[in-house]
Amino acid sequence: MEGFKDKTRVLSPQDIKRVLYRLAHQILEKTPDSNKLALLGIQTRGVFLARRIKAIIKEIEGTDVPLGILDITLYRDDLTAIGPSPLVKETKINFSIDNKVVVLIDDVLFTGRTIRAALDEIMDFGRPQKVELVVLVDRGYRELPIRADFVGKNIPTAQTEHVEVRLEEIDKKDEVVILEKSNK
Amino acid sequence: MWDKKHIIAIKELERRHIEAIFNLARNFKELSQREIKKTPALRGKTVVNLFFENSTRTRTSFELAAKRLSADVLNFSASMSSLSKGESIVDTIKNLESYHPDIIVARVGFSASMRTFMRYTDASIINAGDGANEHPTQALLDMFTVEEAKGTLESLKVLIVGDIRHSRVARSNIFGFQKFSSSIRVCGPTTLVPYEFHKIGVEVFDDLDKALDDVDVIIMLRIQRERQESSFFPSLREYVERFSLTPGRIKKAKKGCLIMHPGPINWDIEISSALKERLHPFILHQAGNGLAVRMAVLYLAGTRRKEL
Amino acid sequence: MKILIKGAKVVNNDDIFDADILINNGKIIKVEKSISGRADKEIDACGKHVFPGFIDIHTHLRTPGREDEEDFLSGSKAAAHGGFTAVCCMPNTTPCVDNEGLIRWVIEESKKIGLIDIYPIGAITKNRKGEELSEYGAMAKAGCLALSDDGDSVENGSLLRKALEYAKMFNLLIISHCEDKSLSAGGFIRESFISSKYGMRPVSDISESAIVYRDIALARYVDARLHLAHISSKKSIEIISEAKKTFSKLSCETAPHYFTLTVEDIEKSKFHGNFRVNPPLGEKHDLEAIRKALKEGTIDCIATDHAPHSKTFF
Numbered sequence: 189m190e191g192f193k194d195k196t197r198v199l200s201p202q203d204i205k206r207v208l209y210r211l212a213h214q215i216l217e218k219t220p221d222s223n224k225l226a227l228l229g230i231q232t233r234g235v236f237l238a239r240r241i242k243a244i245i246k247e248i249e250g251t252d253v254p255l256g257i258l259d260i261t262l263y264r265d266d267l268t269a270i271g272p273s274p275l276v277k278e279t280k281i282n283f284s285i286d287n288k289v290v291v292l293i294d295d296v297l298f299t300g301r302t303i304r305a306a307l308d309e310i311m312d313f314g315r316p317q318k319v320e321l322v323v324l325v326d327r328g329y330r331e332l333p334i335r336a337d338f339v340g341k342n343i344p345t346a347q348t349e350h351v352e353v354r355l356e357e358i359d360k361k362d363e364v365v366i367l368e369k370s371n372k
Numbered sequence: 373m374w375d376k377k378h379i380i381a382i383k384e385l386e387r388r389h390i391e392a393i394f395n396l397a398r399n400f401k402e403l404s405q406r407e408i409k410k411t412p413a414l415r416g417k418t419v420v421n422l423f424f425e426n427s428t429r430t431r432t433s434f435e436l437a438a439k440r441l442s443a444d445v446l447n448f449s450a451s452m453s454s455l456s457k458g459e460s461i462v463d464t465i466k467n468l469e470s471y472h473p474d475i476i477v478a479r480v481g482f483s484a485s486m487r488t489f490m491r492y493t494d495a496s497i498i499n500a501g502d503g504a505n506e507h508p509t510q511a512l513l514d515m516f517t518v519e520e521a522k523g524t525l526e527s528l529k530v531l532i533v534g535d536i537r538h539s540r541v542a543r544s545n546i547f548g549f550q551k552f553s554s555s556i557r558v559c560g561p562t563t564l565v566p567y568e569f570h571k572i573g574v575e576v577f578d579d580l581d582k583a584l585d586d587v588d589v590i591i592m593l594r595i596q597r598e599r600q601e602s603s604f605f606p607s608l609r610e611y612v613e614r615f616s617l618t619p620g621r622i623k624k625a626k627k628g629c630l631i632m633h634p635g636p637i638n639w640d641i642e643i644s645s646a647l648k649e650r651l652h653p654f655i656l657h658q659a660g661n662g663l664a665v666r667m668a669v670l671y672l673a674g675t676r677r678k679e680l
Numbered sequence: 681m682k683i684l685i686k687g688a689k690v691v692n693n694d695d696i697f698d699a700d701i702l703i704n705n706g707k708i709i710k711v712e713k714s715i716s717g718r719a720d721k722e723i724d725a726c727g728k729h730v731f732p733g734f735i736d737i738h739t740h741l742r743t744p745g746r747e748d749e750e751d752f753l754s755g756s757k758a759a760a761h762g763g764f765t766a767v768c769c770m771p772n773t774t775p776c777v778d779n780e781g782l783i784r785w786v787i788e789e790s791k792k793i794g795l796i797d798i799y800p801i802g803a804i805t806k807n808r809k810g811e812e813l814s815e816y817g818a819m820a821k822a823g824c825l826a827l828s829d830d831g832d833s834v835e836n837g838s839l840l841r842k843a844l845e846y847a848k849m850f851n852l853l854i855i856s857h858c859e860d861k862s863l864s865a866g867g868f869i870r871e872s873f874i875s876s877k878y879g880m881r882p883v884s885d886i887s888e889s890a891i892v893y894r895d896i897a898l899a900r901y902v903d904a905r906l907h908l909a910h911i912s913s914k915k916s917i918e919i920i921s922e923a924k925k926t927f928s929k930l931s932c933e934t935a936p937h938y939f940t941l942t943v944e945d946i947e948k949s950k951f952h953g954n955f956r957v958n959p960p961l962g963e964k965h966d967l968e969a970i971r972k973a974l975k976e977g978t979i980d981c982i983a984t985d986h987a988p989h990s991k992t993f994f
Contacts, residue, residue: 259399262411262441262671273374273675276399312408383877483880484951504879543879566876 192350192367198343199364201356204324207340208237211322212244214338218320219289222251226288226316230306231259231277233295236357237324241293256281258292263305281313290316295353297323300334325364327351374672377680378497380486381506382547390551394516396668397661403440404663414443414674417474423449423500424461424480429635429659430500430510434477437666443674446471465492475673478502496673504538510634511544513665515552517658518589521630525552529626531583532556533615534593534642535564535604541634545591546574559583560593560615563604580615584624592617592633592642608641618644632658681705684719687726701730733765738830738855738909738933738983741767741798743789744782745774750988752786756795758986766797767986770830771808778803780818787823804829804843804854810836813843820850828855830909833891835861837898844904855907856895858916859959863887870943870960878947883960889915896923896930908932910985912959914969921978933983937961939970957985 219225229238235257242255259277292306324340329347350367419438421431438445476495483503490497501507519525530549536542536558546556558565559577570576577583605611633655639645685701700715742750759767771777783800790798802824806812827847834840847854864887869875871882899906911934920932937957942964946955973979
């Protein structure tokens, strides 16, 4: 990230693996009938996390949980304020979410605005029985009354810092780091 | 990054702009397949459809596109307007400007006249057809449809048939396909292919049988009856004889050649009705892509940087 | 009152030379090197050219009828400001200057202002309709020097022939506006690469040159004087240049925009309305041909075709 440098690594590849197994177990514990489940990964890194959780559930339960991809750009509340037209990425939910327990998966929970947008978008797709939120990292500083059901790791940060989740699939390595402003 | 306030002409776009529009359009196509086909992206924005020439297809397509993005849409057409009471086009724009529109989708009869609009409004202008100059969203949807079907826009042989002289669709498509190194042929009566058109870098034909040889894409243009009345060709019978796409002729094109038409089609004039069953579904699919492409263009104009 | 202009480069019809100019009560009394003596006003014209007053043989003063666009006062001021001491004004007004009464009126009204000399040009045909000849004899008597239906050609060849013949009796010059409207109808930009690229209604140069050819042929046939207005194309110049070799009663003019601007400038201006003129701006080869023809004398003079329009929009 421009103008930032790595400060501390808070999760190693091993940590991430363990956390994801735990989150998968927590999801299943709450909804033992895995046929009711549907996973929705939020673009971009939420999608990769969702894919990994799907694989873990398959490993544990033997069931293929449907997986959808959600891009929330068009539902952002700052779409015209942030300036240059943000890229719209793919949204792909090729199953009905009606009466499903939809598990929304994202990498970092921060202000809560992304999740607000995601919830609005989900409602435009149908009427799930329930929506649960799973995040790898919760770093605090919520601006909306939103809370995750399952959290990989709570990481207290300063507001000036930045939390970056790096995943093998696009970043070539698995880790979570706190970034701070570089002096340069 | 998107850096255009207005979308006036394909001439003025670069390849990367066209690609950005197509990337968006693909995602908007997905949106149109949802149960609820609307997103709040342009909530609170005002889109004015300002049409000084009749149009049903383009206007309704823009209207629906804007509504799908939750913008407020105001339709203003010449017939209902104060133009008939003697108000000038400029005064009309100034009047609309008092509503602070964010986007004006405009169609006028004068070629290359969109700049006049820019002088009197802060809104983004989207050209929905200016005289015989350009109709950028039509070309974008044509190209999008070709890319979807062929997987590429590179190095294709594209043939445009009909009234090239008066066609903004032809001009926009020529400039568009050329940006992807496709080669363009135009074919029509010698009176309807403009003087010096070869200088634009197209191959000019007056014999459809020859022009069809080995082409990947054919765009058939609509023939307007008034062209016959002003003696550009003596009769529809002669036009059809030489320029109508028939089952026999179509064999000369490459196998799997795409056949498109901006609509509305005069069956048995531009295209033989014997081909209707075979060709109409794809032409309707082409029209359907117009919605996604226009949503993409509206999204880019509506979420542009303020300083543009 | 004496005015002395010092150190000027004096431009005459046949020569350019250094001299001082002494003017007494509005009359040039001496043009010589180093005039000494006292003057009420001395003008230092070092490094400057001094020309005789210009005559513009082609203007539109819009009066009578569109005094909101131009009247004799504003037209006179504009002319004087640009160094013109005499202008000839075209009769395409409302009503049309096609009779002795209006010829006399224009002369009298402009004399009241007295800034410059205004010479009215009468219409070749009544109301410039191209149907009947106007009364040349009466107009000539009233002070008319030339005739033109400027804005339109006299479409009917037989009528133009009669006009050329009849005008000879009064030594009136026929000025032809050369435009075949069936070839130019609805167009406003020269047929060119640019008109094709932007799909604009074009006007081909033959709409001018075809009429140039016809009108010269008619004038030659009846041995009448003919002047061709605002020549804008290479094709016309080729025809004129050839005709002048054997026909001495032919003259023509061009206008400044035809040897300074081309259709490419219209594109560069992003199609600004100020570039819309009739005949439309030509291409590079036209501009070059016009410059050459001016140098060689094929084109006899430069007229402005000054034609004020009020600011209206489409």
